[in-house]
Amino acid sequence: MGSTTGSDAGYDALLVVSFGGPEGPEDVMPFLENVVRGRGVPRERLLEVEAHYQRFGGVSPINRQCRELIDALDVDLPIYWGNRNWHPFLEDTVRRMKEDGVRRAAAFVTAAYRSYSSCRQYLDDIDRARAAVPGAPEIVKLRHYYDHPGFVAAMADHTREALATLPEDVRTGARLVFTAHSIPVSMARTAGPSGGAYEAELRETARLVVEQVDAGRPWDLVWQSRSGPPQVPWLEPDVCDHLEALHAEGVPAVTLVPIGFVSDHMEVVYDLDTEAADLAGKLGMPLTRAATAGTHPRFVSMVAELLAEPAPAPCPGTCCPAPARRPS
Structure with a gap:
């Protein structure tokens, strides 16, 4: 399909929002601490998970695959990328978008389903990043796409x-x-x-x-x-x-x-x-x-198709609430 501008919904940028992952051995523990901050996860569990990452050289595939997806996208808009837990952090990206003059961006989140961690938490991440950047652009999260x-x-x-x-x-x-x-x-x-x-x-x-x-x-x-x-x-x-x-x-x-x-x-x-x-x-x-969706041509074109849709209605504040935390 041809390139998509997102102009019908008034977007002037596309923001890819993802989880993030370490890209070297020294990144692993700081990354994991970001992931579990405030959750009371025991240090022993973090060390166990750190060993999983170190087995693969301390590198998660997710950042590389985000770059590959961005490179494959056929959209006539500037594309930005921000993560929840590792560089490039979402707040830094929103600041750069503001400096570049972006006014209204569509956010494609690399999570297809609704739950707290795959929906509401990303909405909260976007809200926090915008609150930290005076004059931040409006950011509209594109719809869930589990059945696209x-x-x-x-x-x-x-x-x-x-x-x-x-x-x-x-x-x-x-x-x-x-x-x-x-x-x-x-x-x-x-x-x-x-x-x-x-x-x-x-x-x-x-x-x-x-x-x-x-x-x-x-x-x-x-x-x-x-x-x-x-x-x-x-x-x-x-x-x-x-x-x-x-x-x-x-x-x-x-x-x-x-x-x-x-x-x-x-x-x-x-x-x-x-x-x-x-x-x-x-x-x-x-x-x-089976491989994940990755850069399959139909998945790549799906992002452009979502971008061309009318802007979705905002999620209600009761959407995907955080679970009650039990004492560990």
């Missing part, structure tokens, strides 16, 4: 590709296992306009992908990357527990589909490509993993 045909088509293509790499004798009976970041049950099932949306939207995305790939193939939605104190309930089952259960049932092979992520976070490359893959190897169960 571009996102679904990208994940369907990647799922077909991953299935095709399984040994032919187990391919027909392989189970599709969709994964997403687990969150506290209290966050997933909050009251209000978006109560229960996170799990429901993920199930809808999975259903739409299966419909395009192989409508009759069995599939499951499971969870990964939980953290926090063990006494706090999080969404289950965990992907590794589920692989063991499928093996016990006689399922011959699995393709993991990380629909909860639009690019390869450390959670994808460690929890799926390392832990889950190691477990599958021990079980003797062939396993492949």
Whole structure:
């Protein structure tokens, strides 16, 4: 498709907002401290997660993939990029936008679903960044896109590709296992306009992908990357527990589909490509993993299509409230 200006909605810039990730060994602990600030996460847990990052040279793939997405976008607007937890920080980016004369920007957030951490928290991040910059531009967050045909088509293509790499004798009976970041049950099932949306939207995305790939193939939605104190309930089952259960049932092979992520976070490359893959190897169960949306052409064009839509109505203040914190 041709370039999109966003002029119908009055945008004069596009802001890509993401989670951020470390880009060297010395970045890891400061990054993790930013992620968990105010949450009372024990130091031992941070050291455990730090070891995951250091195993990959202290570099998360997410920043590189944000740059690749930005390079692939075909929009006739200046593009800016700001992160929640690591450079380039959102506040610094908003300050640069103001200095450049941006007046009204559209924000594309690299999170497709509604929950506190993937919706309200980003809205709060944007509000804080704007409050810190006198004269900051207006920033309009684009809508959620879990069911957008571009996102679904990208994940369907990647799922077909991953299935095709399984040994032919187990391919027909392989189970599709969709994964997403687990969150506290209290966050997933909050009251209000978006109560229960996170799990429901993920199930809808999975259903739409299966419909395009192989409508009759069995599939499951499971969870990964939980953290926090063990006494706090999080969404289950965990992907590794589920692989063991499928093996016990006689399922011959699995393709993991990380629909909860639009690019390869450390959670994808460690929890799926390392832990889950190691477990599958021990079980003797062939396993492949579908790529995340990344820079698939339909996902890239989706961003331009969202930008060309009328500006979405602002989320109500009760949208995706923060869960009540329990003492750890």
